Amino acid sequence: MQRRSGPLSQLRRGHEELVLGLLRRHGPLSRGALGTRSGLSRTTLHDILGALQASGAVVTVAQDGTAPRGRGRPAETLTLNPDAGQAIGIDFARRAVHVAIVNVAHEVVGSASEPHGADLALADRVELAERLVGSLVEGTLRLGALSAVGVGIVGPVADSGADREDLPRLLRKRFGVPVLLDNNTRLAALAESIWGAAAGGQDVLYLRLSHGVGGGLVVGGALHRGAHGLSGEFGHITVDENGARCGCGGTGCLETVASVRAVLDAHRTAGGHAEDVAGLVAALEAGEPAARDVLRSVGTRVGAVLAALCNAVGPGVIVVGGELAETGPALLGPIEAALSAHILPISRHKVSLRRATLGDVGGALGGIALVLHESPLLSHYPAEPEPGEESP
C-alpha cells in the first residue's frame, strides 16, 4: 500500500499540513505568527518551512507584498505559492482518461478528458494522461511542487495483476512524485462529498448505476476503504436468491437487475425498444408505460438495498450517479419510496437522496481529494506519532 508510512514522516506531514492550512486560511503570515498559531518549536518550524520553500509550495514576501530586498533583514513573511501544483487527479476509466489539478490553495485549476478504445495499452493511457495534464498546465503550474498524484482505476484495489503493479511505477516515472491508487467509483464518492451533490457531507453513501453497479462510502469525511480495500460493492448484494447469474460468480446480485444492460433487457422484455439510456429517457418522455414500469421495479429494489445500508451505516446523504441516474425522477422517485418504506422509522427524514452532479470528472477530482486527505490532519492519525522511530 502506498499510503503507509512511518510515524516520523506522518508527524512531519501533519506539521506541514498545519502550516499550509494556516497560510490557506490567513494568507501571508510572519514566522513568528506561524510559530504562535501552530504551537511548533522554532526548530521544527524552521525545518518544515525549509522543506515547503524548497518544494516551491511556500514563498517569502516582504511586508509590502514584494520580494524582500538584500539590505538589512526585514521581518520575513510567508505565503502560499499560487503557481505551485499541489495535486493531480487521474481517472483511468474503461474507455477514457480524465484529469484534474488543484494548486496549493486547493483551488481546482482545471480538468480535461479524452475517450479511447477499450484495448489501449497502459503505457499509452499514461502518455495520454500526461498530455492532458500538459494541456491544463500551460506553463504556469510548477509540476516540481506537486505533492502527489491520486489515481482512480477500474475494479477493486485488492485485485492484483501486472497492470496494477505497472501503473504506479509508470506514473511515478512521469511525474516524479508519490502515486496514490483507489477504485475510481469510490473516488467519485469522495469527490461528490467535497465538490458535488453532497458537498460538505461527512457521512455519504454514493451509488453508481452504470454498466456496472458499485459505489463508495465516505465516513466521518474520509473515504472508507474496508479491511482489505473491499468496500462499496453494493452491486453484489444479493437481492434475489433465485435471480440471474452475476459476473462476480454470485446469483441475483443487485447488478443483475440494476445495471444499464439489465434495465435495457427488462425494458425490451416489457415490449420497449430503447437501445441505450438516451433511448430509455426518450421513451419516458414519450410517456411509454413499459419504461416507467421497468424503472419503478428497479428503483424499488435499489431503494430496499439503500434502506438496509442506511440502517447499518447511517449516511446523511445518498448520492445516485451513473448513466441510469439520467432517467431522473422515474428512477429516483421509486428509490425514495422504497427507501422510506424500509428505513428505520426514526431515520426516515434524516437522510437526503440526491442525484450526482460531477459527472465523468468525479473520479479524477476524487483522486485529488485522496491526495489532500492523505494528510494525517484530515484522515486517521497514527496512535502515537513520534520522532525517532522509523516505522510502527
Add this chain to the structure above:
Amino acid sequence: MQRRSGPLSQLRRGHEELVLGLLRRHGPLSRGALGTRSGLSRTTLHDILGALQASGAVVTVAQDGTAPRGRGRPAETLTLNPDAGQAIGIDFARRAVHVAIVNVAHEVVGSASEPHGADLALADRVELAERLVGSLVEGTLRLGALSAVGVGIVGPVADSGADREDLPRLLRKRFGVPVLLDNNTRLAALAESIWGAAAGGQDVLYLRLSHGVGGGLVVGGALHRGAHGLSGEFGHITVDENGARCGCGGTGCLETVASVRAVLDAHRTAGGHAEDVAGLVAALEAGEPAARDVLRSVGTRVGAVLAALCNAVGPGVIVVGGELAETGPALLGPIEAALSAHILPISRHKVSLRRATLGDVGGALGGIALVLHESPLLSHYPAEPEPGEESP
C-alpha cells in the same frame, strides 16, 4: 453532543495525548526528551505538562526514581502517575449496571456489575454505578485525575427524552468530569475490537443477537456513529417483506426472526419446549432436531444480511454476541455458510467470523474506549486546528 469542542481545546487535547502517549511508551522522560520527541515548543510543553501535573496524571521523579530534593535543580524527569484514574466506563443496561476503570497507563484496573429491576429510577442507577466504582477504587485511585466518564445507554443516542438529558447532568455532578454517551451495543462493538474477539481489528462489524438485535461498526479503528448517531441498526434491516410486524414500526425486520423471543417462538412452533436460551442449548445438546432446524433457518437469514453488509462495508472481522451466540456452532455454522454463499467471491476468505468474548462488561469497557478514543490523535482531527479561535 458532548464530543464537540473548539479547535483550540482539541489541539490542546491532542498535545496532551501526544505527551501521555510518549510517557506510556517510554516510561519516565526528561522535559528535554519530551520536547525533542514531541516537536512542541518549550512554551507549549510547559503549559501542557503544568495541566497534566495539576490533574495528577503526570508526576515528577528524580533521575534515581525518588522524589526530587529541594537543593540545586536536578534534571526533572516526568512519568505517568499509576494511581491516577484515566477513565471510567459505565453501561446502564436494561436490568443491570456494569462499570470498568482504566488508569493513565490504559491498564484495566477492574470491572463490576450488579443487576436491578427494570423500573429502577435513574438517580438510583447512578448511585449504584457510583457504589460499584467505589468498590473497585478501594482508596487507591485518584478520581480527581479522571479525564472523563464514558457511558453506554439502551437505544439510539439520537432519541431524546428527560432521561437522556438528565443522565449526563447527574453523572457530571457525581464524578465532576465530562460525560460521553453512546449506545451500549455500539460501545460493545468498540470494546470487542480492542480487548475482545476482534482485538486489534481496525474494521469490525459486531452483531448482537439478544432480546433486541443490534450492533455496531468500527471503521479504521474508531467507532462509527453515522450522520445522526443512527448506525449499527442491523436488527431493522428488512429480511422478509411479508414478515411479522416489528416493534420499530417496520415489517419483517431481522429482529422479528433473530431475537431471543422470535427464536424461542419458532422453536415452540416447531414442537420444541425451551423456555429460554439455556433451554435451547440443552435441547441442542440432547440432539433435538427442532432446535437445530430453527437455528439453521435463523443463521441463514443472519448470514445473508451479514454478507450484504460485508460487500458494502468490508470488515476484517465479524463478531457475533448476545445471548443467542451461546448456542454456538448450531447458529454460527449456518451464519458462516450463508455469509460465504452471498459475499462477493473475492472477499470470501478475507473476513473472519467470531463469537464475542467480553460478555456483559463489553458495554462498560466500550465506554472507556470511547473516552480514550475521543482524543483527536485517535479519532478524527479537525481540518485545521488553530490556537486563537474558540470554536468553528
